[in-house]
Amino acid sequence: MAERKESWTSLASLLGTLAFCQTFLQLVLPPELRLASLKFLTRALRCFSSYCYFDVAEMDGVNTNELYNAVQLYLSSFASTSASASRLSLTRARNSSVTTFGLSNNDSIADVFDGVAVQWEHAVTQRQSQPSSWRSIPDVFDGVAVQWEHAGTQRQSQPSSWRSIPDEKRGFTLRIKKRDKDLILNSYLDRIMDKANDIRRNNQERLIYTNSRGSESRGRPWEAVPFKHPSTFDTLAMDPEKKRDIMEDLRDFAAGQAFYQRTGRAWKRGYLLYGPPGTGKSSMIAAMANFLGYEIYDLGLTEVPSNSELRKLLMKTSSKSIIVIEDIDCSVNLSNGSKAPKAPPLQSYSADPDTPDAVSGGKNWNNTMTLSGLLNFTDGLWSCCGSERIFVFTTNHIDKLDPALLRSGRMDMHICMSYCSYPALKILLHNYLGSEGEDLSEVAASELREAVEKAKMTPADISEVLIKKRRNREKAVSELLEVMKARAEGNEEYGGLREKCESNGVEEEEEEKRALESPKGVSDREDDSCKKAEDQEEKKAN
Numbered sequence: 001m002a003e004r005k006e007s008w009t010s011l012a013s014l015l016g017t018l019a020f021c022q023t024f025l026q027l028v029l030p031p032e033l034r035l036a037s038l039k040f041l042t043r044a045l046r047c048f049s050s051y052c053y054f055d056v057a058e059m060d061g062v063n064t065n066e067l068y069n070a071v072q073l074y075l076s077s078f079a080s081t082s083a084s085a086s087r088l089s090l091t092r093a094r095n096s097s098v099t100t101f102g103l104s105n106n107d108s109i110a111d112v113f114d115g116v117a118v119q120w121e122h123a124v125t126q127r128q129s130q131p132s133s134w135r136s137i138p139d140v141f142d143g144v145a146v147q148w149e150h151a152g153t154q155r156q157s158q159p160s161s162w163r164s165i166p167d168e169k170r171g172f173t174l175r176i177k178k179r180d181k182d183l184i185l186n187s188y189l190d191r192i193m194d195k196a197n198d199i200r201r202n203n204q205e206r207l208i209y210t211n212s213r214g215s216e217s218r219g220r221p222w223e224a225v226p227f228k229h230p231s232t233f234d235t236l237a238m239d240p241e242k243k244r245d246i247m248e249d250l251r252d253f254a255a256g257q258a259f260y261q262r263t264g265r266a267w268k269r270g271y272l273l274y275g276p277p278g279t280g281k282s283s284m285i286a287a288m289a290n291f292l293g294y295e296i297y298d299l300g301l302t303e304v305p306s307n308s309e310l311r312k313l314l315m316k317t318s319s320k321s322i323i324v325i326e327d328i329d330c331s332v333n334l335s336n337g338s339k340a341p342k343a344p345p346l347q348s349y350s351a352d353p354d355t356p357d358a359v360s361g362g363k364n365w366n367n368t369m370t371l372s373g374l375l376n377f378t379d380g381l382w383s384c385c386g387s388e389r390i391f392v393f394t395t396n397h398i399d400k401l402d403p404a405l406l407r408s409g410r411m412d413m414h415i416c417m418s419y420c421s422y423p424a425l426k427i428l429l430h431n432y433l434g435s436e437g438e439d440l441s442e443v444a445a446s447e448l449r450e451a452v453e454k455a456k457m458t459p460a461d462i463s464e465v466l467i468k469k470r471r472n473r474e475k476a477v478s479e480l481l482e483v484m485k486a487r488a489e490g491n492e493e494y495g496g497l498r499e500k501c502e503s504n505g506v507e508e509e510e511e512e513k514r515a516l517e518s519p520k521g522v523s524d525r526e527d528d529s530c531k532k533a534e535d536q537e538e539k540k541a542n
């Protein structure tokens with residue numbers, strides 16, 4: 001007992017002595033000297049430490065240090081879930097729904113990279129007041145030199161030329177074990193820059209670009225507007241398995257930099273979307289862009305007069321983008337010369353309105369853009385200019401495409417968007433009525449299943465019915481059933497008519513005409529187009 005009392009007494013006297021020394025030093029030493037000795041002590045301690053430290057200051061002279069911003073964004077991506085950060089700052093930009101987490105002043109956070117533990121500390125100190133000469137700015141008016149001096153104290157608003165230099169000095173300090181420094185420093189900083197770029201891209205508004213005639217001469221080959229299409233893979237009505245395959249393919253592509261490098265391939269991928277109108281080809285493109293966070297370049301080939309213009313346009317697309325050519329079968333006469341042109345070559349015209357062609361067709365066609373010019377970008381030497389780009393071509397008539405476009409290796413994935421199946425219908429029911437039909441009676445569900453297979457309606461047709469009646473779920477379902485049954489009957493009638501025509505030797509072309517004119521009937525040939533195309537591809541592959 002006496003021993004414990006003695007130790008408490010000696011501890012108290014030690015603390016008293018330390019307090020006395022501190023007060024004495026504060027009285028005797030001027031603040032500058034105190035600061036210098038503190039710095040010296042810190043440095044001396046760091047010499048013996050097993051850690052090394054890297055300061056990342058917010059300002060590099062008068063310029064902002066990019067690395068500081070990147071570190072801030074990077075740390076904010078996991079600060080809210082990190083157990084090591086005890087106090088976080090929260091910020092949200094005006095008109096933004098994104099909350100950014102940051103490290104509070106002088107707080108620290110741990111991170112692990114390649115199995116190596118590191119620590120970041122955010123240091124904020126008050127900037128020492130600047131000499132008055134620094135706070136003044138010279139000006140000359142009518143040959144007379146004048147000088148402006150800002151007489152405000154810190155934190156008061158400053159002239160705009162100083163506004164970029166904050167009153168506080170902010171910086172991050174990275175602490176790494178000395179033995180790990182050479183192992184990870186560069187790759188760790190690269191990873192931080194990449195991650196920060198990704199976060200920036202996800203936070204900022206994405207754009208959809210389009211080209212128009214003469215925009216190149218105006219100095220802006222692409223015109224852009226914010227891209228806000230709400231379509232996602234969740235809202236897209238299609239076979240879930242097919243959807244999963246596409247999503248996996250996209251995910252592999254986006255994460256495949258090393259793979260493409262290793263295999264000597266340009267980091268790009270091509271998708272051909274085909275199927276009847278209203279089956280969701282455009283919605284699929286929007287879903288792809290939203291899934292990957294990419295921007296879209298909607299390339300109107302009719303506005304591109306020549307291969308060289310096309311090259312200029314494509315060279316000005318950014319990476320992490322989807323380059324879309326919709327309705328490739330009808331917007332241009334892209335034949336390699338292997339097929340006689342069926343339609344006027346819409347893609348090329350001169351600006352001269354007085355030429356005979358312009359008079360006759362409204363445009364003066366001057367066919368200088370070719371399929372090989374286009375394929376050079378999707379497939380050839382130029383495909384490597386820019387990286388991480390996706391090409392998407394869409395068509396309602398895959399059978400009308402030049403075989404060169406379909407050759408293996410051209411478009412990596414051919415995706416058939418077809419009529420609504422029962423699994424796809426369930427997604428539409430969920431989108432519009434808030435249930436996947438699980439609250440339907442067994443009879444209604446099986447009726448729907450049967451009717452949707454026979455009706456051969458596009459998701460667009462079905463959406464139309466559901467959206468009209470979405471306030472009353474039961475009515476919506478019963479009306480949909482009615483419409484689908486009527487459509488199925490129409491198809492059957494049409495099927496019978498077709499058989500009769502065939503037995504009477506009516507030409508195929510006439511049959512096609514009837515199909516187009518029929519308000520309800522869907523040609524079996526159209527219905528089977530996806531299957532046929534898929535079968536053909538399978539045969540080719542074998």
Ligand SMILES: Nc1ncnc2c1ncn2[C@@H]1O[C@H](COP(=O)(O)OP(=O)(O)OP(=O)(O)O)[C@@H](O)[C@H]1O
Nearest residue numbers: 235236237276277278279280281282283459460463
């Ligand atoms: N698979 C689908 N999933 C969800 N909605 C769809 C789907 N297909 C069509 N829709 C609905 O129909 C509308 C039109 O579809 P979309 O423009 O994507 O079809 P498309 O196949 O590109 O047609 P087109 O060939 O005429 O361009 C969409 O806005 C969407 O509301």
